Amino acid sequence: MKLMIIGADSAIGNELKQLLEERGVEWLAPDPAAVNADDPLGTARVITQAEPDQVINLASYLPDQHDAIFQAEKYPDECAAINHRLPELLAQVCDHLNIPLIHLSTAYVFGGEKKLAYNEQDAVKPEGIFGETAVAGEQAVAETAKHIILRCGWQFGPGKSQWLDRWLDELRSEEGQVTVTRGKMSPTPLEDIARVIMAISLQVDCQADVWGTYHYCALEPMRQSEFVQQMVKYAAQHDESIYRLLDHLTINLQRVEAPLVSNATLNTKRIFETFGIKQRSWHGSLQRMLKASLSKSASSAGE
Numbered sequence: 001m002k003l004m005i006i007g008a009d010s011a012i013g014n015e016l017k018q019l020l021e022e023r024g025v026e027w028l029a030p031d032p033a034a035v036n037a038d039d040p041l042g043t044a045r046v047i048t049q050a051e052p053d054q055v056i057n058l059a060s061y062l063p064d065q066h067d068a069i070f071q072a073e074k075y076p077d078e079c080a081a082i083n084h085r086l087p088e089l090l091a092q093v094c095d096h097l098n099i100p101l102i103h104l105s106t107a108y109v110f111g112g113e114k115k116l117a118y119n120e121q122d123a124v125k126p127e128g129i130f131g132e133t134a135v136a137g138e139q140a141v142a143e144t145a146k147h148i149i150l151r152c153g154w155q156f157g158p159g160k161s162q163w164l165d166r167w168l169d170e171l172r173s174e175e176g177q178v179t180v181t182r183g184k185m186s187p188t189p190l191e192d193i194a195r196v197i198m199a200i201s202l203q204v205d206c207q208a209d210v211w212g213t214y215h216y217c218a219l220e221p222m223r224q225s226e227f228v229q230q231m232v233k234y235a236a237q238h239d240e241s242i243y244r245l246l247d248h249l250t251i252n253l254q255r256v257e258a259p260l261v262s263n264a265t266l267n268t269k270r271i272f273e274t275f276g277i278k279q280r281s282w283h284g285s286l287q288r289m290l291k292a293s294l295s296k297s298a299s300s301a302g303e
Contacts, residue, residue, distance in 0.1 A: 011159030112261025128259020153186030153217025176248030186217030
C-alpha cells in the first residue's frame with residue numbers, strides 16, 4: 001500500500017507520518033506548491049505519476065491554528081481555496097483515476113444548537129466561513145465513488161497548542177483568572193486522529209465497502225471550562241508558578257458567538273460499528289504534551 005498525504009507538513013500530518021513509519025507503511029508527500037486548487041492540470045499530473053493506492057487529504061485552512069475559524073472570516077477566499085476548492089479538485093482527480101480519497105473534516109459543519117452529540121445523519125448548518133467552506137468541500141468529496149469523510153473533535157497536540165498556551169499565559173498574567181466560552185467540545189489528540197486515519201486506510205486497502213461520512217472524537221466530551229480546569233491541574237505538576245495559582249483559579253465564562261458553536265461534540269457509534277474503532281481517552285496525551293512543553297520551557301529559563 002502506498003499513500004499520498006496532502007497537508008503532510010501540518011501537525012496532524014507529522015503525527016500520521018510518524019505512525020506510518022512505525023508500521024512500515026509506504027507514503028509520499030507532494031510539494032504543497034505542486035498540489036493546489038489553482039493548478040488543476042499540475043495537480044492531476046502529480047497524482048497520476050505518483051500512482052498512490054489512496055490519497056489522504058489533511059489540508060485545511062491554517063491547520064495548526066485554533067484561531068483558523070476567526071481568520072477565515074477575514075480571508076474567506078483563502079479559506080475557500082483550501083477547504084473547498086482543493087478537496088473538490090482532489091475528488092475529481094481521484095474519482096477519474098479510481099483512487100480512494102480519505103478527507104479530514106471538522107465538527108464546525110454543525111451549528112451547535114443540538115443538545116446531544118451530533119451524528120452523521122444530522123443536517124449541517126455552519127455558523128461561519130470556515131464551516132461553510134468545509135461543508136462545500138465535503139459535498140464535493142461525497143460525489144466520488146470511493147470516499148471517506150472523517151469529521152473530528154476539537155484537536156490539540158504538539159504543533160497545535162495555541163489555545164492551551166494562551167490559557168496558561170493568561171493564568172499567569174492574571175493571577176489565576178482564565179476566560180473561556182460556555183461551549184461544549186470533544187478534546188481529541190492529534191495522535192489519536194492519526195491512529196484512526198491509519199485504521200481506516202488499512203481497511204480501505206482490504207477492499208472493504210465502507211464509503212461514507214464518519215465521526216471520531218476522544219472519550220469524555222466536556223465544557224471548555226472543565227477542560228481548562230483539568231489542563232491547569234496537569235500543568236501544575238510541571239510548573240511551580242502554575243501550582244501556586246491552583247487555589248486562586250477562577251474561570252470566567254463568556255457567551256459563545258459565531259463562528260464558534262455552543263456544542264461541537266460528535267457521536268462515534270457509526271465508526272465503531274463499521275471499523276471497530278474505539279474511542280480513547282485524551283487525558284494521557286494532554287499530560288504528555290504539557291510535561292514536554294513545560295519541562296522544555298523550564299530548561300530554557302534555567303540556561
